[in-house]
Amino acid sequence: MANPKSMKKMILRSIRTTLLEGGSSTKAELSDKLGISFPTVSKFLADMEKDGEIISLGLDESSGGRRAKRYTYNPEYMLGLAIFLEKSETNYTIFNCFGEIKKQGKVSSVLKEDGLHLLTTHIEEIITANPKIRSMAIGVPGAVDRGRIFHIPGYEQFKDLDLKGYYENYFSIPVAVENDMNAAVLGYYHTRKRKDQSLVYLYSGQNGPGAGIMINGTVVRGSMFFSGEVQFVPQYNERNFQEALMNGSGTRNETISEKYEIDAIGRLVASFVAIINPHTFIFCQDEVNEATMDKIKENSSTYIPAEHLPAFQVGDWKQDYLFGLQNLCLEVMVDKISNLS
Amino acid sequence: MANPKSMKKMILRSIRTTLLEGGSSTKAELSDKLGISFPTVSKFLADMEKDGEIISLGLDESSGGRRAKRYTYNPEYMLGLAIFLEKSETNYTIFNCFGEIKKQGKVSSVLKEDGLHLLTTHIEEIITANPKIRSMAIGVPGAVDRGRIFHIPGYEQFKDLDLKGYYENYFSIPVAVENDMNAAVLGYYHTRKRKDQSLVYLYSGQNGPGAGIMINGTVVRGSMFFSGEVQFVPQYNERNFQEALMNGSGTRNETISEKYEIDAIGRLVASFVAIINPHTFIFCQDEVNEATMDKIKENSSTYIPAEHLPAFQVGDWKQDYLFGLQNLCLEVMVDKISNLS
DNA sequence: ATAACTTATTAAACGTCTTTAATAAGTTCT
DNA sequence: AGAACTTATTAAAGACGTTTAATAAGTTAT
Structure with a gap:
């Protein structure tokens, strides 16, 4: 599309993002x-100021x-809602455009029989209590294809459900749905300034x-939403990554320390x-410590020239997951919402 | 950028691409x-017809x-030049906007002392003889970062040379420079209709x-332009991919057939x-045949669930490389050239 | 063959962004 | 304090795409 309407949208979006990212x-x-020409910026800002957006x-x-007059974005102008569907519970967070958390809550898990209906009721309550919510992002432990839950082991009642479409229609606000790992890597990505990088976020969960x-x-995402299933990587004559981590026993340690690991x-x-030669490799902070990371780095360099190794970082998974959902929320907000006449 | 000028560019580009892709x-x-509104399309087409572009x-x-009047793109309106820098020789191809080859030639390799000067002279001759050339793409056996040759083992005199910038300045036409493997995978990608896919193009060269x-x-591309250097992948207790292919001997077979391979x-x-769970995995046709491919497919499925395996295809490397460079050429043509007042 | 109906194209009016010129606000030098 | 100079903002004119209405070209039915 290339017409005046899309232009208006582009201008509004670019002003919003620079204001939100740059501060003022x-x-x-x-x-x-x-x-964009000065008069145009002037007109947009005037409208936005009148509307309370800046x-x-x-x-x-x-x-x-x-x-010169300086403007900043009004963070309270719109709020976002992030919802984390997890096995044992369902957490939610309400935050403003600066990512500041306004409210946080927890309800029982909706990943069970009739969970969709339950979730809808919860969201309804939250939105009624916080009418400034303009978009939401939902994180799910499963594969997601453009808002549709494609594969969600253990919770078959959610399978093939177009959660994004369903709630966009139901609540009339833009909705993002994303897999938990993908949201986390997205969150980590956005906390760093350097863009266009390649990241790998590894967690060796239970x-x-x-x-x-x-x-x-x-x-x-992969053709079958199977990317990142690194357990299957063949590593030794008789063992893949998963088997190597298990080392013959049936269980896994929480933290990583053993030589075989x-x-x-x-x-x-x-x-x-x-x-893929990524820029950065991120481990979960509860799984590795600095010393282990150094050992891993040293170990890798026996397989590959050390100068090509990525930067090694630890990430707070929970935190990055939240950031990721927040970012998805903000993205659709900035993109989809237009209160200008 | 979001202004009328960029809009004009976008419109022109979108008309060109649909005309070139759709035929008419x-x-x-x-x-x-x-x-885009009818009157606008009408105006653009009128200009383009007057200019001989359609x-x-x-x-x-x-x-x-x-x-209704039907229009088609005039393929001879602009020509592109693709140049392949190789160890033993330098090939070039002149083609029109439909990808039809108009002329082909070969000169001695410029990958040697004073090669840049030699290459410049060659290009100068080609362009003078074919003044309709509006863009060129150069394929090099090395890592390229936004037109700059970043790493080119064996031909140090080309290292850190901004070939794109140099020739864009020298010849005043848009130039693309790309690594040979990347150009090939790009070429393969564009010969297929399905877009937004993930591909892996493997060659197990000498x-x-x-x-x-x-x-x-x-x-x-990777952070250090090291992506795709699969030789280093650890595969067995004591061997990486390269060593496994060698199987202890110092040389490699041209075609793949042995069990260890x-x-x-x-x-x-x-x-x-x-x-990464790619959609398609492409082998070079002179390295594997259908039977071998089936064996590989079967072998892979012992390591990973068969339903997640990619489609296996054979590609004509030389051909895809050419397509890739052609595509880069066409892209910059469609994007950068604007003969409209 | 002509009237009624479709569809393509052209023309005029309108909205939106840019460019250029004019005006307002502030600083610095004397 | 006032003149000369910067910089920000506003206003008017111009360029470009869209919308809407009018016209031209072709088809079908009577």
């Missing part, structure tokens, strides 16, 4: 940065002439290891480097 | 498909009313195997599936 701006700065911060120090992967700024992960890192 | 169109079809094909059969990887429609490749496929 003057009209001239926006005009300059976005390649707030004047007063005048800048003079740079030799008339002082029910099999998994990885969230991001390349060139987009989440990798280090070598398995080291090999996995090497495989990732040889295949 | 009427004004109404374009207006409909692109979401040609009228006469009138459609009537669908009950006045017959000087170590390599893979071109495409995910979500973009080429994967099948298992190594089967494991590599499994690793790819577990990590």
Whole structure:
């Protein structure tokens, strides 16, 4: 699409994102940065200010002439709702456009019989109590294809459900639905400034290891939404990654420390480097510590030239997951909502 | 950017691509498909016809009313130049907008001392002889970062050279520079209709195997342009992919047939599936035949659930490489050239 | 053959963004 | 304090795409 309407949308979106990301701006700065003429920026900002979407911060120090007016986004103008569907419970968070958490709550898990209906009721209550909510993001422990739950082991009643479509229709607000690992890697991605990077977020949880992967700024889903199922990577004559981590026993340690674990992960890192050569490799902070990470790094470098190894980082999974959902929320907010006449 | 100028560009680009991809169109079809109003399409087409960029094909059969005029792109309006820098020789191809080859030639390799100067002279001659050339793409056996040759083993005099910038400045036409494997996977991608897919193009050449990887429609380059260096993937207790293919001897067979080769490749496929889960896996036609491919497929499925295996295809590497460069050429043509007032 | 009906194209009026010029506000130098 | 100079903002004119209405071209039925 290339017409005046889409142009208006693009302008509004670009102003919103720069204001939200940059903190504050003057009209001239926006005009300059976005390649939009001053009068146009002026008109949009006037409308947005009248609507309460932006707030004047007063005048800048003079740079030799008339002082410029500075504007900032009003974070309370719209709120977002993030919902985490988990096995044992369902958490939700209400936050403003700056990502500041306004309210947090927990209800019993909706991943059970008649869970959809239950979830709908909960959301209804939350939205009625917080009418400023303009979008929501739902994280689910399963594969998601454009808002449709594609595969969700253990909770078959949610399978093939177009959750996004259903709730967008029901609540008339934009909705994002995303897999938990993908949301986490997305969240981590957005907390860093460097964009367009490739990330791998590894967690070696109890029910099999998994990885969230991001390349060139987009989440990798795979043809069958099977990407990141690293447990199947063949690593030794007779063992794949999963088997190597198990080391013959039926269970797994919570934290990683044993030599066989280090070598398995080291090999996995090497495989990732040889295949996609990511910028950063993220481990979960409750699974590895700094010392282990150093050992893994050393181990990987026996398989692959050390200069090509990624940066090793620890991430707070829970936190990144929340950030990811928040970001999805904000994205659809910035993109879809238009209160301008 | 969001302003009238960028809009004009977008409109022109979208008309060009649909005309080139779809073969031919009427004004109404374009207006409909692109979401651009009829009068605007009309105006653009009028300009383009006057300029010789499009040609009228006469009138459609009537669908009950006045017959619509049908237009097609004039393939000879612009030509593209693809140049392949190889160890032993330098090939070039001149083709029109439909990808039809107009001329082909070969000169001695420029990958040697003072090669840049030599290449420049060659290009100068070609362009003078074919003044309709409006863009060029250069394929190089090395890592390329936004037109700059980043790493090119064996030809150090080309290292850190911004070939794209240099020639764009010198010849005043848009230039694309791309790694050979990446160009091949891009070429394969564009020969298929299904878009937004993930592909892996594997070749197990003499000087170590390599893979071109495409995910979500973009080429994967990696943080250090090291992606696809699959030789380093650890596969057995004591062997990585490269060593497994060698099987202890110092050399490699041209075609793949031995059991140890099948298992190594089967494991590599499994690793790819577990990590990025691609739609399609492409082998070079001179390296594997159908029977071998079936064996590999069977072998992979011992490591990973068969339903997640990608489609297996054979590709003509040389051909796909050419297509890739052609596509890069066409892309910059469609994107950058604007002969409209 | 002509009237009634479809569909394609052209023309005029309107909205939106940009460019350019004019005005307002602030700073610095004398 | 006032003139000269910067810089921000507003206003008017111009460019471009869309919408809506009018016209041209073709088909079908009587």
